[in-house]
Amino acid sequence: MNLANFEHSVDGRIVSRGLEYYEDDCVISLRETKTNRYRAEVEGSEDYEVEIQLSEGGTVVDWDCTCPYDMGPVCKHQVAVLYEIRDMLETQGGGSRQPAGTGKQTDLKTLLSGCRQEELVDLLMILARDEGVEERIRLHLGRDDTDSAVEQSRRLIQSHIDQQRQRDGFVTYARVSTAVRGAEMVLEKAQRELQKGAAMQAVRLALCIMEELIEFIQECDDSGGHISPLIDMSLEVIVEAVLDEDLDGSVERHAFFELLLEEAAKEQYDGWPDWRIEILGVCAKLVDGPDRQEAFEAVLEELGENEGTTEWSQKYWNEHTDLMRLEIMTRLQGVGQAEVFVQGRLEHTGFREMAIEQAMKRGDYEEAIRLALDGEQLDTERGHPGTVNRWKERRYEAYRASGQLEEQRKLAEELLLGGDYDYYLELKSTYTPAEWKRVYPDLLPGLEHSGRSYYFDPYPKVLIEEGETARLLEYVSRQPSLVEEFYPQLVSEYPEEVYKLFKDYIMKTAERASNRSNYRNVCRIIHLLAKAGGVEAARHCMGTLKALYPRRSALQDELSSVKWS
Structure with missing residues (x-):
């Protein structure tokens, strides 16, 4: 959800209660503890502490509240704080208010810069009496080799999780955000390593986070959505590190290929196809010869035997892995063989799209129409009306490009009556004004009595365009x-x-x-x-x-x- 319109992503009753708290000035304090991270105190039956983390684009990536509410991912106290943050940032936009704590942070940096080394060491030793602070210091300043750093990071992630477990080992909804603090620390370290150019260290740390959190996600109530963003951000580190054009030659590329291919094959990704596919997708980009292509294909074949417990999940897996095969084939065997491969995989929506696009580019409009019609029939049988419409749109493009005016008009009318206003404009553009006066009245009954809800109904837009104010x-x-x-x-x-x-x-x-x-x-x-x-x-x-x-x-x-x- 985004700060600009978070109300659309939260239960309406919670939004109403949170708005009342905000309007009644129940948010006692709000400060920005670091960039885009906010801490607030909210007055209720007791005083509760709320933490909100935003991305640069205003997406709410993390949130937590100390209240006992467990009937949904967001409570009224968090809603009140989101309103308060939005108000504060809008005020800042006007230039009349500075972010809370900014001045203090600037002063602190100046203060620390003026200290002698021994004073800073003494200060850190005092702060390190807090176990959590000591962990952050060790993680930030550690000079261990990669294997030791990964194991230390793994212990840190596990330690924070274990501290939040109940007697039965489960971590409740209210404790998950605290349990993943160790993973957040390791992610920060991985991002620092990436910035320093230590790509392998960054990737190993990111994989460590993924391994631990994928195991943890099955042992907790993460309905608040704290874990998936951390895994996704870890994947971003991997993608940026591995696909960097400055990667140190074939040796390092081979090491990454072996590491990620082995990772994708691990059992812990069973049941989590999206993350496995993401890792395999990075591997595919590292395939630069027949040996790696063969090794990659062997893993895909082995995983494909067990991936997909339902028809839908099997189709999902097959389409994504075939896209990887196509990418590799295009790069290594050439466009001609890749086009043959596409023609043999037309059951995949993406591949049929490619085949139609190829036919349109070479001016073979009848082939494009045939492919679209076959797609309509296939997806009608599958019960996928949205995809059926997609093939109709492609067929329309082929009719228009090939000058088949009557077929174009007939299909435009069908799409318009199906709820797509754009095809009203398309249809009207194929007639002269005099012709349209004869055609238009025959369209109205079908539009007027379509039974569609307003949000999907082209009828009122057509009336406005035609000046039909009485209707x-x-x-x-x-x-x-x-x-x-x-x-x-x-x-x-x-x-x-x-x-x-x-x-x-x-x-x-x-x-x-x-x-x-x-x-x-x-x-x-x-x-x-x-x-x-x-x-x-x-x-x-x-x-x-x-x-x-x-x-x-x-x-x-x-x-x-x-x-x-």
């Missing part, structure tokens, strides 16, 4: 909430009808409202009504609501705050 008003009248979306197209011609739709919508929304967030939404719609020109209608709604709900103090408060010019 649009009738459409909105059946779903009054849509007045928010379509009042700009209607209000100049049908002001009274639009205001009435707004009023009915406001009253029904208020009737269902039960908290301050809901009341604020009611006031937002009232403000929209006034913006549409219905100031008197908006005032009437406010007066009616105040009279109807005198005991809803939060609603009365929100209504009093509504202002318009």
